[in-house]
Amino acid sequence: MVKIAKQHDRVKYFKCEVCLKNIAIEYYFTVGDSIVCNDCNTEYVLHSKNPLELVRQEPDYSKLEYDDSY
Numbered sequence: 001m002v003k004i005a006k007q008h009d010r011v012k013y014f015k016c017e018v019c020l021k022n023i024a025i026e027y028y029f030t031v032g033d034s035i036v037c038n039d040c041n042t043e044y045v046l047h048s049k050n051p052l053e054l055v056r057q058e059p060d061y062s063k064l065e066y067d068d069s070y
C-alpha cells in the first residue's frame with residue numbers, strides 16, 4: 001500500500017489580522033521572509049515557524065505629511 005503523503009502538513013496557515021483570511025505559509029518560507037496577504041496586501045515578516053509567528057509591518061506613515069491645519 002502506498003501511503004498518501006500528508007502534503008497539507010507542509011503548509012501552515014496564518015490568519016491575516018486585517019482581513020481575517022488565511023495566508024498560506026509555504027514550507028519553503030524561512031524566518032525573516034516577508035509575506036504579503038493576497039487579499040489586503042498587508043505585509044508580514046515571518047519571525048518563527050514553530051510556533052508560527054508573523055509580525056505585521058506597519059506602513060511607514062512618517063513619510064506622509066499630515067495636514068494639521070484644523
Ligand SMILES: [Zn+2]
Nearest residue numbers: 016019037040
Ligand atoms: Zn489580509
